Amino acid sequence: MSQPAANKNDASIEQELYKKREKIYPREVHGIFAALRLLAMGALLGIYYGLPWINWDGHQAVLFDLPARKFHIFGLTFWPQDFFYLSMLLIIAAIALFMFTALAGRLWCGYACPQTVWTEIYMWIEQKIEGGSKKQKKRDKGPRDASYFVVKGTKHGAWLLFSLWTGFTFVGYFTPIQELWTSFLSWNLGPWETFWIFFYGFATYGNAGFMREQVCIYMCPYARFQSAMFDHDTLVISYDEKRGNPRGSRKRGTPSANVGLGDCIDCGLCVQVCPVGIDIRDGLQYQCIGCAACIDVCDDVMDKMGYPRGLVKYTTENSLQGKPTKIIRPRIWVYISILSIVSAGLMYGLLTRIPLEVDIIRDRNVLYTETDMGLVQNVYNLKLINMDAQPQRFRLSVSGLEGLQVIGQTEGIEIDSGAVIDLPLRIEIDPIALKSTSSEIMFHIESEITPDLSIDEHARFLGPVSR
Template sequence: MITSKHDAPHPSAVDDLYDEADHWHVNTGGQTIHAKRIEGRWRRIKWLTASVWLIYFLGPYLRWDGQQAVLFDIPNRQYHLFSTTVLPQDFWMLSLLLLFFAILLAVVTALVGRVWCGFFCFQTVWTDIYTLIEEKLEGPPPARRKLDQSPISLDKLRLKAIKHALWLLIGFLTGFSFVSWFTDAPTLWTTFFVGEANGAAYITVALFTVGTYVLAGFLREQTCFWLCPYARIQGVMLDTTTIVPTYDRARGEPRGRVRRDVAGEGRASGDCVDCNQCVAVCPTGIDIRHGQQEGCITCALCLDACDQVMDKVGRPRGLIRYASLDELEGRPVRNLLRRPRVWVYSTILLLSLSGILYGLTAIAPLELKALHERAPLYVLLSDGSIQNRYTLKILNKSPERLAVTIRVSGHDDLTLVDAGKPVMTEPGGVTPTTVFVRIPKRALAAEQQGIVFHAEAIRDTGLRVEAERESVFVGPRP
């Protein structure tokens, strides 16, 4: 828990930062933080953003064309995204995807601080759910502290057993859902509980169960303080234009209790009534009145708490609000479009996203490679024809077995040996086949002649798929 002493009033927002770090004290795990839960605008937003994780739990059960819509089939090295199958050959898109999310995190942090940590991070969301269960069973923070300090009793054991059982159940569902993305989810429910699932599935579910239980149930904010690197990485991305939850010291100081019969203009104190509600609701236990700190995950719950207190004492909202240092110091707030880093980040985002979209739309169900035989380069047949040998490698990216027909173009007199004979290709695999191309010697006008191999197939849906590859036909010098 981050605690602090009351610091002396200070008139300038710049001078307010002079010794904030001197007042910080980071809880190293010696005290359990029981944050107060209150309703409000930002709490509702947190629940809405946290609901994004329902995709994690429900996504594996979405069906598409009779199979799992999104399936990362690692054993077969196939990654099915609805009607698109991505193979290792197309994994260059993964680099662009990772770049996209890395830059997205950077630009969001530069603009509005650690909103990922406060609203989307799985550690924050899971901890929020765990503490919600804890409150429903054990009561508000004072009751929970009292229960923790009370001696062992049957009632205490009953509450603790139910709580930890629910925590373990959520951890199990977390691990089970993770495995479901890598195997057929309905089948996993059948095989897992009868001991027929893959050994890796049991190990993964066990690790996720224990990990979720420990991280969200016990470590909580300690994970953010000591285990997560983003707290430090994102901290250096903030500048004076970044909008973060901020205490308006010029308006709030000096702190003092308020009486309803005292007129606002005659107050000797600032708007902060020193109720400490902003500290009580903070999931990491910091005091936002001492500025931005390592423990602040910008969840904005302190904004809800302060606004409710301001409403009760008849003072304007916004004593704690999202604001930048420039705004607090009275400097002009720069427009987003006038910030160089926004343009740089946006350009990288656009390029990486364009590459991903191009890759997904350009993925063809068939890929063809043609390797010319070099020993010998050509053979002179008894009928006067020149014959070249090629090894064709057909990559079938579709989820079904395809009968692929090969044809060649590029010369009016060329002949493909055994033309029309289909090549059976397995889904997600490369099928090699050898073909021979012949051209009469008299019809060759050059030592090398460009030709094009075409691979065609018809899928079960009736859709025709094709691929082509340029190559060269080699003959003797005319």
């Protein structure tokens, strides 16, 4: 849709409200940063696709078992009660991201963001099947003949298979992946599993195959607010204007001074390799995902021209202006301090975590009863959760009032790893021992297998006061 300009004299000027996306065909690039990106991509994809297949202590090493409300992470079992640790982990991840952005700009976007990593792999598949950027462009502009459909069909087939494998792996983090694989082979997947495999698979296919740079430019909130974390000492990818301008072509090996030009030969390769289609020579732009492809290609050009590398490079604004760059500055200290405090808190929490949860529920129907023997009796139901990685056997005792008697199982209470049991108990006491209508008592539960595993839990004992 377009709007005609209001001014008659400017009738030819139209303001476009919506512009159709023009597909970007980034040229293949080789170099140090391309190799680093490949390394990061291999490591991250290896972790994503490999992790669910690793077993640990007889369990899937990482499994978010939502129906059972348990998260297994390398021998540790987390419950909804452990939400605190998850929140700490999220805070650490957020602060670390802020700190790395302040230090190194869009390092996350260029090397580790799932959108970048999957887009890279989809582009790699595309280049292997369709050929380089020139071939792709030519095919897209050419006739829709049989070869066009064969090549495109093969590419989309490969993308779809990869997407479905991605979706399958995603579901494998929530349903034991070995069982999922067996169900898949016997064509017996449940409706939810099927839905999520297709949903996640198609989301990947759409985002990495089609949307690509549009996700970074129009959808990603991080791209919008990260500039708030940038300062003049943040590492950015920048074109050295002083050295590069005025730009112009010349014969290979010609010294720039001889032709009265800067070192930029205006070859346009930095634009051709850019996955978001911008020109780094126009200055720092929010669309730039910091992939460093323009550095690699420009270094290659500089090598061929016999000029020093680094016309496009990682630098800071201060450095470009000839000022010193400060790596550790006040805001970095603030991030380091917060990170240290929260990480220490998380470590302390994990090291002192008791993998046993006890809920004591008093019988609410009656406050207390009197037995035929004249004793006062309270009824409790204990809910015991063994959050340990191994089965446990517990013993129980109650203290706080003299002469308490526990009626019910107090020894050899067996609970499987990750299991919950209900333990009904009655506690009796001679009313003479009661000093108040509500007395505090203490349940002490300890493992008969693991000496350090014990927990104390308070409860109230109700009864009449003897006169």
